[in-house]
Structures are given as C-alpha cells and as structure tokens.
Amino acid sequence: MNSEISGVVASFLITLLIAVPLGKYLAKMFAGERVWTDFMKPVENGLFKIAGIRANEPMDWKQFLKAMLTINLLWLVYGFFVLIYQDKLPLNPDGNPGMTPDLAFNTIISFVVNCDLQHYSGESGVTYLTQHIIMMFLMFTSAATGIAAAVGLFKAFRDKTVDNIGNFWEFFVKALTRLLLPLSIVVAVILAFNGTPSSYAGKDQFISLQGDTVNVSRGPAAEMIAIKHLGTNGGGWFGANSAHPLENPTYVTNMTEIISQMIIPMAMIIAFGYFIRRKKLGWVIFGVMTIGMFMLMIPTISSELGGNPNIAKMGVTQATGAMEGKEVRIGPMATGYWSTLTTIVSTGSVNSMHDSAMPLTGVWQLLGMMINGFFGGCGVGILNYFIYLIIAVFISGLMVGRTPEFLGHKVEAREVKIAALVTLISPLLIMAGTAIAAFVFSTYGNADWAVKPSNWLNNPGFHGFSEMLYEFTSANANNGSGFEGLGDNNVFWNVSTGFVLILGRFLPIIGPVAIAGMLAKKKYIPESAGTLRTDTVTFGMMTLAVILVLNALSYFPALALGPLAEYFSMR
Template sequence: MGVLQIAVVILLLLLIVKPLGTYMYHVFSNQPNKTDKVFGGFEKLIYKISGLTERKAMTWKKYTISLILTNVVLVAVGYLILRLQNYLPFNPNGIDNMEPTTAFNTIISFMTNTNLQHYSGETGLSYFGQMAVIIMMMFTSAVTGIVVAIAFIRGITSKGKTLGNFFEDFVKGHTRLLLPMAVVVTLVLVGLKVPQTLDANITVTTVEGVKQTIATGPVASLVSIKHLGTNGGGFFGVNSSHPFENPTPLTNVIEMLSMWCIPASLTYTYGKFARNRKQGWVIFGAMSVLFLLFLSLAYVSESNGNPALTKLGLNTEQGSMEGKEMRFGIAQSALFTTVTTAATTGTVNNMHDTLTPLGGITPLAQMMLNVVFGGDGVGLVNMLMYAIIGVFICGLMVGRTPEFLGRKIEPKEMKLITVALLAHPLIILGPTAIAFLTDLGKGAISNPGFHGISQILYEYTSSAANNGSGFEGLADGTTFWNVTTGLVMLFGRYISIVALLAVAGSLVKKQPVPETIGTFRTDNTLFTGILIGVVLIIGALTFLPVIALGPIAEYLSIR
C-alpha cells in the first residue's frame, strides 16, 4: 500500500507538468496570448500606479540590481512590522514585538525563500505579522526565484540582447501564476477543514476540567502559498504535522503536489523556450532519477525501523514511527520528507530529527545538491548550471569547444559558474566548523555524538539551500544561531543568483553556433546519464566526508 500511495502522487505530478509548464511559458513568453485578456487590465493598473508605463528590456546588470533593490525594500518594511506588531491591528491575542535578532533572522529567512523559523508562529506573530510579512514574502520571494529562472532561460535560449524586464516579470508572476493558484488551493483547504479566521484563540474546557487554549487564525491562506511558493514556514510551530495545517492524508497529498508542481513544470517551460521539448524532459528525467534514488533510501530505511530498538525487541512491523503522525504513516511521511527537501520547501509533516540515520541522509543530501527539482526557479537554474558543466567536461574530453544550446561555453562563463558552485559548500561547511569550535554552537546540541554533528550540519545546509526545515532537536533560538544562519541564508540566496544571471547575460550576447554533425547533443538519454553523473560526483567529492561523520557513522554505531 505504501508503494501504491507513492506511485499515485508521482502519477498525479506527471499529469500536471505539461499543462502547467505550458501555461507558465505563455505567462512569461511576452507573446500575445489568452492570459492577456484575463489579467492585462489589472496589470496595466498596477503599472500605472507604480510608474512603470514603459517597461524596457533590461541588461543582466539592471535586471539583477532591480531584483536586489526590490528585495531590500521588502526586507526593510517587513522588519519594521515585526518589531512593531504589538502596536498594529489584527492582534487579538496580544502578541508582543519580536526580539531584534529573531526579527533579523525571520525577515532574511522569508525574503530568501528559506522560511527557517526560530520562533513558533502561533505565539511569536500577530495575525497582521503573519499576513503582511510572512504571507506577503512567501509570494514575493517565490516570484523572485521564478523570474530568475525565466531570465536565465531567456539568456541561454533567446537571440536577443537582454533578459527581459524584471518588474514586468515580477508582476506577472504574482497576478497570473501564484495569486490565482493560491486562491484555489486556499478554498480547497478551507473545504477540507483547515481554519481561516481572524478571531482570537479559542479557550475550551477539557473533559478533565482543564482549560486549554486552541490557536487558530488565517491558516489556510498561509498553508497554500507556503507550499506553492516552496516556502515552508508554518503557521504553527510544528508545521504541517499540525492537524489544523494538514488534517488528513488528502490534504497531505495536496500539499505535496502544491510544493512540487511549479519546480517540476518549469522544466517543461524551459523546453518550450528552447523550442525543443526534449531539452526540458532531459532535465526533468535527471531530476526524477535522483529523486527516486533518495526517496527509496528514505522509505526503505524508515520501513526497516531502528536497529537499536530491534535489539531491545521494541521494533514493530510498522517501521520507525518515532516523530511521525499515525494519520500519514511511513509512506506519506517518507514521501513528504523527500518532496519537501527536493523542492527546498522546508515544510514538514514529521520531525526530521527522529529519522533513522540513513533516512536522514535523504533530506541532507538533496539540500546539499540543491538540484533535485529545487525551489521555485532556483532548482532549474542550478541543474542547468550542472548541464553546462557537463557539456564543458565532455568538450574537454574530445578536444572541442563546448557548446550549450548553440552558445559557446568559454572561460568567463565557467569562472562565474565556479563561483556559484563553490559558494554553496563553503557557506555550509565553514559555519558548521565554526559552530563546533564555539560553546555557543556546541551548546545547542541536544543529542551528543554523531547525531549532534547531523543537527548542526542540517541547520546550515537547510539555511544555505533556502530550505528552512530543521533537525528540531537543535536549540537554535539564540543570537548566535539567529545571526549566523541569517548570513548563510543571505549568501546562499544571492551569490548564486548574481553569478548565474551574469552567465545568462554573457550567453545572451553570443551569436548562436550552427548545429553540425559534431555538435554534442544535450537532448537525449546519454546526456541525462551524464548530468546525473556530474551532479553525484561533484556532490560526493564535496559532502561525502561530512556525511560520513554524521549519519553514516551514527548508522554504523547503532548496529
């Protein structure tokens, strides 16, 4: 039954990829289409109010600067709201202002699409804070990632000299994509008993005569965009394991498909832009193979249970149910874990700190690679980066100038790609080492030994990959963790964005090279295998030693 549940969800995703990918192509192709009639009038009003009557195409530098400045303004506004929420409306529960370093971490977290939470939503934020900051940034950060992918795709597929207009892409990403989808998913979740209210918390008396406070609020609207935008921050501290955020197996499937659909469908959008759909299916195929490998590891490991408990005669046929909800079981927990870290969403329906050692490798490894579908936009861009690396390596092997989609790959592009490639492990492994050298870092570990290594490693990996999930056993709500993870989230988000947009800006200016009999094809099964190999080899060379120190050593020690 577990395998059947998993297969059904994957089949549903496959049915979504082509229509959604085609729709996103029409949204961002800047060619006249039916969506103009539906959304054009509303967008013109936005452009008029914003002073964007002329939306000229931008160079990669102007596109990048516009993106960063927009994000900076949103960060400033959001930070002020969090620091002043006690004086603002929609605060029926009297939530106080957020502490400065926690506010810094939170605002960086949500603007970078990470949504790492060093607070508990139902006690740390007012309804106004949840809506005006958290939900707002769940939209804007997701659209930021999507338009980066669209700009990069234009850079490697178009014959123009620009990457488009950031503000036009930014508006369309909201009006034509995320807002309509979020409204639909919100209404579905409300129909499935997810709360959506501005009333204060409810106080009830239990059958034992004890008074209990039940937190509610505008939950459904946050849950919908947190998944569609691959954000992940929960309205409640326990996220999608809370019965108000994720009450049934049906809502569990809806949430998995919501966070998976846009990253998966963008591969088809890429194929449409490239005017060769096989290009998109190659990327989708490589991502899918990696996903199935990691899913198998998680599912089998959790199904086999904990060998330490088996020795004591405490293991059951259910597998390892520690930290999991009975309403989901092993299959939907393992699939949710794999999807949320593949799509770098960070929402959880079980506690990753309680995964078996080998099961815990799956979320860690997928965030380290950051290409197994990835977050909205970012995963596709990272996988295309590996595709260019694969082409470059193959070109060197045969003594031919590497070409990708008709563009020559030269030293300038490879230097920029190297910056993006090396920045990711550096901002994971460097802070992890620093944390182990200080009492402020080591003091947060709740489970000493090999598992403690995994706790700290997971925190920085999640931050660098803009994922946001955590090994919740780590006591991370301190100034040290707020500041260090905040900086890692910033660098993890913007270093790669700037470097890869620069690559796109360089490639878009090049004259396409005519395809010949000697051109290395990137739209066949062979290249899919090469792409998978490049990702796994680079990932293993970079991260395998620290994985061996953490989950692998823990696995060996309990057998």
C-alpha cells in the same frame, strides 16, 4: 501497506497530470503568446502605471539583476522594523510580543530569500498582521522573484544572439497575477473545506478528556499554507508546521499540500523546453531530476519502513516502521515521500519531525538540500541545475577536444569561473558554518550568549553534529526545515544563519543569470557534426554523474561525521 503505496503513487501521478499542462501554459504566458489569463492585462498595466514601470522596456542581465536586488533590499528593511514593533500594531488578539533585533534580522532575511527558517514558533512568535503583511506577502514575492529570474534565463536562450533577457517587472508581476494567486485560491479553498482554520478569531479554549484546560491557536491559516507550499516557502502558521493537526488535518490535505509544493518546480522545467523551443532538452533535464529524486526517495522510504534496529534487537516488531515523530493518520511511507520532496524542492515544510528520522533518512534529506538541483524551489531549481549543466558542458568539451558550447554559444573561461565559484560557495558556507558552530560549542560551552552553547543541543555526539550541519545546510539551500533538537533562537544562530541565508539565495541566482546574459550576447554558432548535443540521454547521464561526483567530493566527510557515524553506531 498497499493503501500507503497507493497514496504515494496517486500523489506523484496527480502532480505530473497538473505539472505538464501547467508547464506548457507558463511557456506560452511568459513568451507573450495568447493564453486564457490575458484578462489580467488591465490589472497588470494598472499596477505598472501606478508604480511608474515600463514593463515593455528591454533589460540586459545587469539591469535585470539590479531591479531584482533593489526591490528585495526594500522588503528586507521594511520587514525588519515591522517585526520589531509588531506588538504595537493591530490584529494581535493573542498579545504576541515584538521580536528581538537578532531574531527579526534572521526572520526577515529568511522570508525575503524564500527560506522561512523559523527560529520562532508560528502561533506565538508573530501576530495576525505580520503573518499577512510580512510572511504571506513575502511568500508570494520571493517565489515570484525566483520564477522571474528563471524566465530571464529562458529568454537568454530563446533567440540566437540577444542583449535582452526580458523585463524583470513583467515576469515578476505575471508570476503573481497569473500563477501564484489563482493557484493559492484553489488550494486554500480545498484546505479550508477539509478542516484548516480560516478565521481571525483568537485562541479557542476547551476542556480535554483528562479535564485540562487547553488553549488552541487559530487564525487564517489556510491562506498562508496554500502559498507556503505553492511558492516552495515552507514556513508554518503553527510551530509544528504541517505536522500540526490543524495545518494538515487529513490525508486529503496531506496529498493537497505535497502536490502543491511540487507542481511549479516540475512545471518550470517543462516550461524551459517549450519556451526555448528545445522540448527534448527540457524532457532530458526533467528525466535527470526525476531519477535523482527517486535515488533519494526510495532509500528514504526503505529506511523509515525498516524501523530502528535497536528496537528490533529487543524482540519488538515494528510492523508499521519507525513511527517516532510521525502522525498515525499519515504513516511512515507518505512521511518519507514528503521528507524527500520537501528537501529537494526547498520547501522545507514538514509533516513529521525530521529530528526523529532514521540516521540514513537524515543522509538523504541533507543530500537533497546539498545538491539543490533536483527540481529545486520555484524558478531557482533550473538555475541551480544550469550551473551543473555548464560544468558538464565544459568537462565534456575537454573530453572530446572541442571548445565547449551550449545551445550554439561558446562556453569560455569567464562563464566557467562563475559556475565554479557558485559551485564552491555552498560547501564553503555549509561546512565552514558547521565547523565554527562545533568549535564554539566545544570551546565556549558555558559562555553566556543569550543561550549558552552547552544548551544548544538536546542530542550530543553524532546526532548533535548532524543537527548543526542540517541547520547550515537548510539555510544555504533556502529550505527552512530543521533537526529541531537544536536550540536556535539565540544571537549566534540568528546572525550566522542570516548571512548564510542571503549569500545562499542570491549568489546562485546572480551567477546563472549572469552566465546566461553573457552567453546570449555571443555570436550564435550553428550545429554541426562535431557539436556536443546537450539534449541527449547520454549527456543527461553525464550531467547526473557530475552532480553526484561534485557533491560526494564536497560533502562526504561532513556526512561521515554526522548521520553516517550515527547509523553505524546504532548497528
């Protein structure tokens, strides 16, 4: 047990040691100050010249969002047709078939929006070519899109009154050339030298100790696994994701992957404070997010170490905790740590089967995705938190009898309405989607919809409800993990979650960037004795209270019907 604790503590401390200097570097790099990666300027300028982009041209928030949405739409159309016809393209040594239109629709949206909600099995659902030119390509671009959007928000608050939130293309390309690509190379090398496949050979065949002939999928997995974690994407090269012994062979790779998925979300919060020259505010936000993370992590680890109470009643000692669905080489503590981080930072990768977790663990996993503001995905974590912050500013302003202000700009009705809309859209998508799924399952159970609704769930009752709730929550949070007792590769789930994916991704980006752009245009108001300070511990706790109350009011009934009901039924 002591070694397990040491592994978790070491993973967290190493993450901090990397994230802090990385955040300072990102602040300087995106601000245009001199950094050591300036040698990439000729490459970036060459790309801009080929594409006909004027990267120094200022953009207001509308132009910024137009550029972001246009390029994402292009990738969506291009990827859809490649996935349908992948079986007719080269680099398909295992002979994998093309996707059906509904599966291609879901898959391409999922990877464009940084979710990677895979309704297919990685090694048999796509070819080596599409793993590269669709999956890996979009893992880079979707992460860079979120980072660029966040830097646009940073830029809005760096100066007193501006109409320019920066150039989307400049931030996007720099995120690729000076952050994601270099780090991916380092992580891929570590994984390759620790047993993760990195070749273009097809399936290998061997005879097991039982005498069975076994075909083992391979491929250039290390390269994809690096960016899947660094970009908080989470899509697995193999169907079992990082619970697969080739995708995550050792405890060293386990630590590498968990550190990789946290360093950029953490660094972006630190970068925010340094970029806008409000370091104290950045650290307050970092502290709130860290407290929120531990509020989910500690009970998760406790739940998994406690084991199943029904097994304990039988007189069986669970010395190592709940081990169903977990790897012996990793253990329940490191698994609990991973499951918390992967659900709060929207990575969605797994080193265990979430469907086998204890019911209370399911509560914390769901809450991590429902809140979606404790570090969050690459760039979008600070955008999600910004919405909570604006609401906290508004409520605090009402409490002290002053017009709400944030960093010298008045927060008025238009900004609050946008924040409220973004806050309400997530519960609507999650709970309306789950309600429709439950209605279809109970009413049309034997209907022939590619897969009969009666065959959706391997687990009836409370856990079955949790499986459907988890699927829509994961889609809305752009997470991609799942309670895999759900049969989700059919028309209903592919289409319904496809729409939730795209709305859950872009509305929470459009809203904060629009609010930041509107605030940036307003006349700057110098701080006075009556100004509400947003960089204090008191206001940080106020924001945390707003996050907890809003999400409790929104989601408690759904959680009570699913994982909480299952927990009490077990006792």
